[in-house]
Amino acid sequence: MKLIYKIFIAVVLLTGFWSCENEENLMILEPQAAAFSIITPETGSSTILNKDTPNNTALTLTWEKVSYGTPTIVTYTVQFAVSNTEFAAPVDITTSTGTHATITVAELNAKALELGLTAGVEGTIDVRIKSTVGTTLSEPKTSTPITINLTPYRGVFPRVDLFLVGPGTAAGWSVTSNNMPIYRDPKENAKQYYTGYFNKDGFKLIEQIGFWAPAYGTNGAKVQYRATESDTDPGVFPTTAAGYYSFEINLEELTYKITPYAGPLTTYTTITVAGSVLTGDDTGWDMNVPMVQSTFDAHIWKVTQTLKAGKMKFKANGGWDTSWGDNGGDIIVEAGKYDIWFNDLDGRYMFIPTP
Template sequence: MKYLFKFCLITFTLFISCSDDDNLQISEGSFGNILTPDEGQVIILNPFEDQTNIAITVSWEDATYDVPTSINYTAEIAVSGTNFENPIAIGNTNTNSLSTNISNFNGFVTQAGLFPFVEGALDIRIKSDIGDENVLPQYSSMVTITVTPFTTDLPRLAVPGNHQGWDPPTAPNLAASAFGETDYEGYVWLDGEYKFLAPDQTGAFDWGNTDWGDDGTSTGVLVDMDGEANCNATVAGYYLVKANTSDLTYSTEAQSWGIIGNATPTGWDSDTDMIYDPATRMLSLTLDLTAQEAPDNGIKFRANDGWDINLGDSGADGTMEFGGDNIGIAESGNYTITLDLSNPREYTYSLTLN
């Protein structure tokens, strides 16, 4: 009986040991230091530079393992101080060096959590693995650098006011014509007083950011100091709003939109007016259209029953250009037509056959 007990005990111990070994992950070897970039290196990413130029080259000492094997390296970044809780991989290689260009590195950095045009600290490390799940990955030493990323999104201003409850985060936006420009414009339903508000460094709109109002003369002059007057739309309506924060000017022009063309019941002689919905911030219309082939025929959108401001679709890609080509109608029928001017400088439309 004593021998049987010892045999069972030995068998149970072996079973536990084998079971533990099946799940045991070991790491054998060593990993050294990152060689480049240097600790504290400063990188300012430039949106005007050739985006295929190299932004950063990371190099490191080889990792070693107890047996000769192929090693895969992954360069990882994370916002400094986060202990790589959410690492972003910027590339993989079997060598001990990796380079990435401006465009890709800027994307990785903003994905990691740094804000455009704001200097931020970034940690870099290298992970090595040999493709064996029983061997834990090894990590190099860490270096911290400083990076200023950018965005090429069009700069924006918010237009909070009486028309939407003075709530900056939900306010309609204006957009500049290009990165680095200050000539903002967009379409806004206005009803009473309003202001212009810049985003903070993270891109968020809220009170406390720089804002602009009227200088008190109601002549289209902006000021950005305490005590400025609110701008005021005395007649509620849909407006083309412009503001230039360098020239300190602004303007509003009430616009009513319609469609015109030989695909409509009234041809090229008159517009059929569209209706603005403040809830969706879109104009819409249900109308019978006849098949017409662009670019010589079809429909266009125009403002205030005139040709000074009209939108077409050059390239038939669903995006609109001022003075663009006529929009063809492929099939006769009853259509729901929408015009979306709520995304400044990126205007779209839709034609849905009912």
């Protein structure tokens, strides 16, 4: 019995010594009492971001070193916040174990827009540095914040499908039937085109079939965007007489141009789709999936088709004497089901995903 008691006492003593030793190893590091500052840039500095140089350095930050009273690795985090919110919802931008950081034009522009700044308009964001160390129970410290002025640019314009509506179109004023799409530029989402037949009295553009907003129309010589149905209804893009017109619109710059079309009006008996998108292999190039010709404009064609990932072209009259692709080459398509639209006047096409 005495032996068991002695062993118990020894275990208790050893456990106590181990606990005390580990408590001594738990270093609670506190940063210096004095505030630390951002050295560059100065508060109130201004930067206009240039979309043509996205990889250039837009902002170089340097700051004072923070001491935790013992040699240790300090991690610094650059944080942005909406101005005058006292960093209620800070956004971490980048981290460094040094006392400097650089941010590219594209990175800074994306964060500026994320924090609510408007493209083309100077706004402000608040910046601070947060210091931390990896030791358990260490205390973070934040720098004195600064405010900087930024003028962001609009990032990559989103892909928007636009459909014709109005007395000059096949749909009339219906937003639920016969609404033909216009054709997005394959490289610049903000630019869209349409060449085709219009009745007189003009047209507008809607983003979603069945809804009057978002929509685009005119306000004098400029494009007017209608975000909701409670917004002011814009005017029509003008077609003063029935005939063929070429129309261009830039959704980013809110500009447009419409002119009478004076090019050839060759009429084709059939337009078909051919390519590996139909079969998943080269046998699809020998096929002809017919498109349906518009009764309103004989140069507009449509077919709804499930495609495999691959390549395709449009063919006239079932042969290869006249065909259209992507600048003469094949059109690359991702797998899916699409409403496929084609305009034989200018060779433009649209693939609109459909259930």
